[in-house]
Amino acid sequence: MGRIDKVSPFIVMDIVKESQKYKDTIHFEIGEPDLDASEKVYHALDKAIKEKKLHYTESLGLLELREKIAEFYAKKYRVDVSPDRILITCGTSGGFLIVYSILLNAGEKLALTDPGYPCYKNFSYLLDEVPILIPVDKSTDYQLTSEHLKAYTDIKAVQISSPSNPTGNIYSEEVLKELIQYCEEKDIYFISDEIYHGLVYDKREHTALEFSDKAIVVNGFSKYFCLPGLRLGWVILPKDLVRKAEIVMQNVFISAPTLSQYGALEAFDYEHLNNVTHTFKKRRDFLYSQLKDIFDIDVKPEGAFYIWANIEKYSNDSYRFSKELLEKIHVAVTPGIDFGKNNTHKYIRFAYTREISHLEEGVKRLKEYLL
Numbered sequence: 001m002g003r004i005d006k007v008s009p010f011i012v013m014d015i016v017k018e019s020q021k022y023k024d025t026i027h028f029e030i031g032e033p034d035l036d037a038s039e040k041v042y043h044a045l046d047k048a049i050k051e052k053k054l055h056y057t058e059s060l061g062l063l064e065l066r067e068k069i070a071e072f073y074a075k076k077y078r079v080d081v082s083p084d085r086i087l088i089t090c091g092t093s094g095g096f097l098i099v100y101s102i103l104l105n106a107g108e109k110l111a112l113t114d115p116g117y118p119c120y121k122n123f124s125y126l127l128d129e130v131p132i133l134i135p136v137d138k139s140t141d142y143q144l145t146s147e148h149l150k151a152y153t154d155i156k157a158v159q160i161s162s163p164s165n166p167t168g169n170i171y172s173e174e175v176l177k178e179l180i181q182y183c184e185e186k187d188i189y190f191i192s193d194e195i196y197h198g199l200v201y202d203k204r205e206h207t208a209l210e211f212s213d214k215a216i217v218v219n220g221f222s223k224y225f226c227l228p229g230l231r232l233g234w235v236i237l238p239k240d241l242v243r244k245a246e247i248v249m250q251n252v253f254i255s256a257p258t259l260s261q262y263g264a265l266e267a268f269d270y271e272h273l274n275n276v277t278h279t280f281k282k283r284r285d286f287l288y289s290q291l292k293d294i295f296d297i298d299v300k301p302e303g304a305f306y307i308w309a310n311i312e313k314y315s316n317d318s319y320r321f322s323k324e325l326l327e328k329i330h331v332a333v334t335p336g337i338d339f340g341k342n343n344t345h346k347y348i349r350f351a352y353t354r355e356i357s358h359l360e361e362g363v364k365r366l367k368e369y370l371l
């Protein structure tokens, strides 16, 4: 099989295309925030255009932006990160490509969760690496634990996301700490996707850097900061890996988009960001309270903007069920099979990336059709 043949399509895109057939579709499938970013970002972008800031930046990214990110870690998590350990990337997506390319050689194993964000495994296929998809479920609140890892040999790197897509679960401090310690003992690289940090509703989230300087953290501006189109992320690396990452960045991307970097300088507007968190929390509270009467929900989601709902009462085929909801009641959801093979045919994912009145209409249609 060719390398590209292993890369799976994103089935939700079929649903998105289909959903455009109907004018009154309720959208629960979209995994990007509908909210605006801080006004200050748009002003900064305007100013950068007027000042013709359209040259490359240095490959690590604008020093000023890396300093802002370092400040964010000091304020939010009380961890000290030097700006020279930070690399600005083309989305977190560009970040994963760089991280996987410097940490693993062809044929080496990357441990991932199933269900999980599908692109991780596809990046590793593109680099001829071997993703190991480890089933997780409600017995550990969808967390990967050191116990899971003990069953595997020769793992070179572990990648988790917390809060996670598609389940919205957050790793507890204990599980995260233990997992990181286990990886350190076994010389396994630990990669933490923290892109949904900030969208956390019931407790405080922990960056992997609170537990180890060796952890590799990937984060970006697409979710909490409501700027997916900037295509901007960052990676925090241990000092000895920075030069390697910089070399890949120089060759593959030269630098992250310059205008976006100037815009992102103003993204750390905490008053605005608190409103973002508050808005998504209200939506989570509403949608969870409604959906739990219609579906079985294994774990109350504590972060991101997703609810992972078990559909077994109604169907054993998440793809057909999603198509049926779209065709019959014009409600678009994402079939679980997009996120792996571990019982994913029994689940669908709801995203609450629209205002409450839109979610209400969706719930009404689901109740009328299913109950």
Ligand SMILES: Cc1ncc(COP(=O)(O)O)c(C=O)c1O
Binding pocket: 031, 090, 091, 092, 093, 094, 117, 161, 164, 165, 193, 195, 220, 221, 222, 228, 231, 232, 233
């Ligand atoms: C868990 C997770 N990580 C990373 C990404 C990629 O985001 P971006 O490349 O916009 O930073 C997404 C997007 O949906 C995601 O859900």
